[in-house]
Amino acid sequence: MTISWMPVVYIDIFGSALTVCIALLCAHASWQWSKQKTDDIFRQYIFLLTMAIVCFAISRSFGHLIKQILLLNDMPEIWKQISPFSGAINTATFIIIFAFGIYFHRVQRVHTEIEEYRKNLESLVLKKTEQMEETNTALHNEIAERVQAEKKLKQSHITLENVLDSSNPLCITSIDFEIVKANKAYREIWPKTSTKEGQGIKCFESRPGALCHTDDCPLQQVINGKEKVTVESVKQNTQKGTNTFIISARPFRDAGGNLIGVVESFQNISARIKAENAKAELIDELQEALDKVNLLGGMLPICASCKKIRDDKGYWNQIETYIRDHSEAEFSHGICPDCAQKLYPEFYNKVDKIISDRKK
Secondary structure, three states: OOOOOHHHHHHHHHHHHHHHHHHHHHHHHHHHHHHHOOOOHHHHHHHHHHHHHHHHHHHHHHHHHHHHHHHHOOOHHHHHHHHHHHHHHHHHHHHHHHHHHHOHHHHHHHHHHHHHHHHHHHHHHHHHHHHHHHHHHHHHHHHHHHHHHHHHHHHHHHHHHHHHHOOOOEEEEEOOOEEEEEOHHHHHHOOOOEOOOOOEOEHHHHOOEOOOOOOOOHHHHHHOOOOOEEEEEEEEEOOOEEEEEEEEEEEEEOOOOOEEEEEEEEEEOHHHHHHHHHHHHHHHHHHHHHHHHOOOOOOOOEOOOOOOEEOOOOOEEOHHHHHHHHOOOOOOOOOOHHHHHHHOHHHHHHHHHHHHHHHO
8 A cells, every 4th residue: 555745745844835825924923022121131032033933934944945845846956956955054054053052151140230320320320410419409509608608709899899988098008118008088179190101100190299218107007017007298289289187007917817908097187277277376366355355344343432453462553554554545634523622623724714614
């Protein structure tokens, strides 16, 4: 009894075709799975291993299909020539699969180490990020505080400028006698405070005075060690001529306490001196007038009989002598009508008759 070989051939062809389809589906599924996490090395390894097995399955299946097709078409010689190459391809594919299997554990270990390193790196990055956030918060707070401090400093500077410009003339002079800064009140009196190049001019050039280039100069006294100097000096005022000022000087120091200059304020007392002089003159005039008025003031003890006046020493003086000594009055002697009639009746009667006749 002879059994036909054709069913086996058909089964082999169908099985080979089914193997190719299953291999392609496995390749597609593996590719989709690996794309879900492209950074997962283990998934990439499984994808490559799957592709190697798929290649082996396709190679084996194509080999069977080509063999059966050639044998069915009575071309066994061609198959004999192709079969060694088909076998070599299958062997190479198998070696690749074997190599993947050998290095699977090594790849897995490397992948585990990489994952651990990645986790540690993520933890380190998270920790550093938190530290950076804390640093950024602190820096932001510091910047905000600095901005606020700058605003307060600017406001304080503006306030100081307003205070300085609304007070007496003020100026800061360096120990080299150069004007460093002057307020508005100062510049109104002495406009020249700097050169054309913007450098400060010498103080004795801006406000020349009697104390300049002497040991009594306020700046020189501060340099010599005094903490406070108050002097009165005549200064040349370019706007109003010569004026008298009370100058108050104090040391101007840097943050380290080193003397770098002097702060001077100027109070113009010319009007006050003029008023005081006028007041003194008026007082002198009033005192002189009062002395004249009070020459004969008070109670005068006078004799009821002879009319002599007793002075402060207890002596009795003629009335004309006392008045002459206590006033600016001068006397000229004469005789009144009553006394003339009493002392010289004959002469008085003749004179009186002559006067009466003339009146008629």
